[in-house]
Amino acid sequence: MDYTKNLVSFGLLIIIFINIHYIATAQTGICYGRLGDNLPSPSNAISLCNQYNIQRMRIYDPNESVLRALQGSNIELMLDVPNPDLQYVSSSQANANTWVQNNVLNYPDVRFRYIAVGNEVSPLKDDTSQFVNFVLPAMQNINNAISSAGLGDQIRVSTAIDTRVLDNTFPPENGVFRSEVTSYINPIVSFLVQNRSPLLANIYPYFAYVLDKKIDLEYALFTSDGIDVNGVRYQNLFYALLDGLYAALEKSGGSSLEVVVSESGWPSAGGDATSVDHARTYNTNLIQRVRSGTPKRPNRAIETYIFAMFDENQKSPEYEKSFGIFSANGQPKYPINFN
Secondary structure (H helix, E strand, O other), X not given: OOHHHHHHHHHHHHHHHHHHHHHHOOOEEEEEOOOOOOOOOHHHXXXXXXXXXXXXXXXXXXXXXXXXXXXXXXOEEEEEXXXXXXXXXXXXXXXHHHHHHHHHHOOOOOEEEEEEEEEOOOOOOOOOHHHHHHHHHHHHHHHHHHHXXXXXXXXXXXXXXXXXXXXXXXXXXXXXXXXXXXXXHHHHHHHHHHHOOOEEEEOOHHXXXXXXXXXXXXXXXXXXXXXXXXXXXXXXXXHHHHHHHHHHHHHOOXXXXXXXXXXXXXXXXXXXXXXXXXXXXXXXXXXXXXXXXXXXOOOOOOOEEEEOOEOOOOOOOHHHHHOOOEOOOOOEOOOOOOX
16 A cells, blocks of 8 residues: 555645635624614623624724623634724834733733724725824734734734725726825735735625616625626626725735725615615625635635624714614524524
8 A cells, every 4th residue: 555645645635625614614704893872791792693603703992891701702803903093003112012912912812813903094085094194004013013922823914994995996807096095005015915914805885886876786785697797707796896906906016915804784774775685685695605706716715794793873874873783682683694
């Protein structure tokens, strides 16, 4: 018997099994926002995640009660450095070290996966443009602090953008970053490439549809047969938007980057094309569709976080209150399966 050949064959089987397991494993997490005055306690929120097999979570600030509730839960966490904290974290390495000590190292039983340094900061947005100069140095300082703590291989540092920074996304292969944001985005792309971190992106077919009614609603909801784009079959708008971002990254030196979809969802009330049925259709199909890749990145599961866990009654405009999979009382609005 040729043991060498058998060992090689066994090794190949293990690699194939790992790849199949990676593709088949549920990639979908949840965004746990807390802008509501009637929400369940953090411990009850974590219990809901366990009940529904939600294994990944994003939170938007290092809330002590939430972090304590996550201890020992085995839920993998994306933790935000909130936009108002960016100047403090960027101003010195010591400040970043303190932030990481207080909000990461002090919770050794929390499974931190990503640190999102800023959310949707862009020179195009009046409410975030003041933070633009702080994002990259804050990322660098947080990354240094994470690496110094010996967690560089465990926790990746990135930032979350939205698709409004893109231009020419139809056809997706023409996607490019808007000229007004390239001086901001390109150095971030270089940082991510150097540190082998993914780019985080909030991708909402809902907003694309509302802004352009020429888009077929079924295409946005994953229920159409798709469309042919220059000989490429796009089954849904989500894939097209994501590939538009991949095309932009390729043109900015980021062809090696993966994209983690840090938010996506559909509101159930309060706006145009909103209903419980549309929200159910979008989110249940999203969970299935992200198990396989886009035309540009086929056969690669798309790590995705659904926005949001709960309806949040302190948000505005009105439709922003109704993105939750669960109502404020913790009851699901519709059947959904994260398995």
